[in-house]
Amino acid sequence: KAGVTQTPRYLIKTRGQQVTLSCSPISGHRSVSWYQQTPGQGLQFLFEYFSETQRNKGNFPGRFSGRQFSNSRSEMNVSTLELGDSALYLCASSPGENNEKLFFGSGTQLSVL
Amino acid sequence: SQQGEEDPQALSIQEGENATMNCSYKTSINNLQWYRQNSGRGLVHLILIRSNEREKHSGRLRVTLDTSKKSSSLLITASRAADTASYFCATYAGKSTFGDGTTLTVKP
Numbered sequence: 001k002a003g004v005t006q007t008p009r010y011l012i013k014t015r016g017q018q019v020t021l022s023c024s025p026i027s028g029h030r031s032v033s034w035y036q037q038t039p040g041q042g043l044q045f046l047f048e049y050f051s052e053t054q055r056n057k058g059n060f061p062g063r064f065s066g067r068q069f070s071n072s073r074s075e076m077n078v079s080t081l082e083l084g085d086s087a088l089y090l091c092a093s094s095p096g097e098n099n100e101k102l103f104f105g106s107g108t109q110l111s112v113l
Numbered sequence: 114s115q116q117g118e119e120d121p122q123a124l125s126i127q128e129g130e131n132a133t134m135n136c137s138y139k140t141s142i143n144n145l146q147w148y149r150q151n152s153g154r155g156l157v158h159l160i161l162i163r164s165n166e167r168e169k170h171s172g173r174l175r176v177t178l179d180t181s182k183k184s185s186s187l188l189i190t191a192s193r194a195a196d197t198a199s200y201f202c203a204t205y206a207g208k209s210t211f212g213d214g215t216t217l218t219v220k221p
Binding site: 033035042043088090092098099100101103104109 | 144146154155203209210211212213214
């Protein structure tokens with residue numbers, strides 16, 4: 001089985017731009033969650049989707065949004081980028097609803113200049 | 114702040130020694146998980162322990178859970194240079210919440 005695939009691997013943007021990150025979960029996994037990782041704040045939960053519905057949302061501003069498609073692939077979007085949005089964005093999938101074991105992608109390293 | 118907090122933040126040992134990392138959390142949990150992350154990569158699930166379990170083993174890994182103290186420990190025995198990574202605990206109670214991690218360096 002292929003693992004969780006995140007694209008792109010690296011991204012450089014400038015302040016004010018917007019960005020869309022993509023995540024393809026492991027085949028058969030219906031839950032996808034997103035995390036932001038920075039040296040100062042650690043791993044912060046962004047949101048989680050299950051069967052196209054957002055089940056949980058972290059404490060991030062409305063500039064951060066996401067969605068999940070019928071094939072379980074997920075995208076997250078960040079609008080009006082700020083310097084502080086520079087981070088490693090990680091996507092994780094799990095087979096069921098209770099997320100007892102998360103399978104992570106390699107992440108998208110976003111740099112905002 | 115994070116639900117889970119690891120201690121110590123950094124640990125440096127020689128190959129062959131044991132490494133112990135601790136995690137404390139604040140609220141009731143269904144289970145606690147440990148993950149490993151190599152630099153700049155995604156996390157890899159190591160082991161899960163449920164709230165009704167006290168100890169679990171997987172290869173060179175031993176995890177304990179004390180729900181009365183809201184704490185867990187991860188022991189890696191006979192460490193290898195390849196164990197060099199950051200280790201995170203994660204608690205699950207409706208959603209997964211990760212601690213700040215312990216950076217382990219194993220010197221050959």
